[in-house]
Amino acid sequence: AQSVTQLGSHVSVSEGALVLLRCNYSSSVPPYLFWYVQYPNQGLQLLLKYTSAATLVKGINGFEAEFKKSETSFHLTKPSAHMSDAAEYFCAVRPPVGGTSYGKLTFGQGTILTVHP
Amino acid sequence: NAGVTQTPKFQVLKTGQSMTLQCAQDMNHEYMSWYRQDPGMGLRLIHYSVGAGITDQGEVPNGYNVSRSTTEDFPLRLLSAAPSQTSVYFCASSSRATGASYEQFFGPGTRLTVL
Numbered sequence: 113a114q115s116v117t118q119l120g121s122h123v124s125v126s127e128g129a130l131v132l133l134r135c136n137y138s139s140s141v142p143p144y145l146f147w148y149v150q151y152p153n154q155g156l157q158l159l160l161k162y163t164s165a166a167t168l169v170k171g172i173n174g175f176e177a178e179f180k181k182s183e184t185s186f187h188l189t190k191p192s193a194h195m196s197d198a199a200e201y202f203c204a205v206r207p208p209v210g211g212t213s214y215g216k217l218t219f220g221q222g223t224i225l226t227v228h229p
Numbered sequence: 230n231a232g233v234t235q236t237p238k239f240q241v242l243k244t245g246q247s248m249t250l251q252c253a254q255d256m257n258h259e260y261m262s263w264y265r266q267d268p269g270m271g272l273r274l275i276h277y278s279v280g281a282g283i284t285d286q287g288e289v290p291n292g293y294n295v296s297r298s299t300t301e302d303f304p305l306r307l308l309s310a311a312p313s314q315t316s317v318y319f320c321a322s323s324s325r326a327t328g329a330s331y332e333q334f335f336g337p338g339t340r341l342t343v344l
Binding site for chain 1: 262269271272274277319321328331333336337338
């Protein structure tokens with residue numbers, strides 16, 4: 113079974129500082145991996161996704177994530193935080209094989225990012 | 230395209246009442262899913278569908294029913310609401326047409342309170 117662990121339920125950074133949100137997955141084979149962002153009282157928006165084409169994935173709003181098979185990690189980073197980045201971030205995984213798994217995502221617990229002026 | 234739409238946005242129920250959360254998508258996606266979001270637990274899969282007439286259970290299906298009579302609609306029914314079903318509910322859809330990752334597109338959510 114797939115699982116995802118996000119280390120740190122809350123992360124606080126200063127504006128302009130590096131953002132690092134951690135995600136580790138458990139899977140017998142490299143899965144598809146996703147990062148979603150949720151702004152207050154809104155739905156989920158896709159930030160970026162890993163599909164095995166490249167280990168370093170660039171997403172929207174200056175975010176990127178690196179897939180590291182040896183560490184089973186897919187950490188999300190942004191070089192310089194902006195106030196508008198304050199939100200909750202979710203890492204999610206889907207098995208690479210087909211069948212009914214196409215409609216199923218397993219989510220991590222979420223990390224709330226706070227950005228201080 | 231409106232994408233994935235959900236109604237209502239907010240709902241308050243009394244224990245034992247039943248209701249249906251509506252979800253519709255206009256992207257002709259074959260896969261649709263329902264998740265519930267609770268603080269500190271991320272999103273958990275309730276039910277999902279791989280096409281019209283085909284549904285299956287997710288991680289937390291108890292107390293919920295689904296059906297999929299058309300490609301566009303995937304309603305979620307609460308049979309007898311309980312306070313433990315107080316949550317935010319998200320509907321999502323995906324398709325092979327969006328790429329091999331089957332990226333999921335989410336609706337805006339329904340915030341349900343059961344008293």
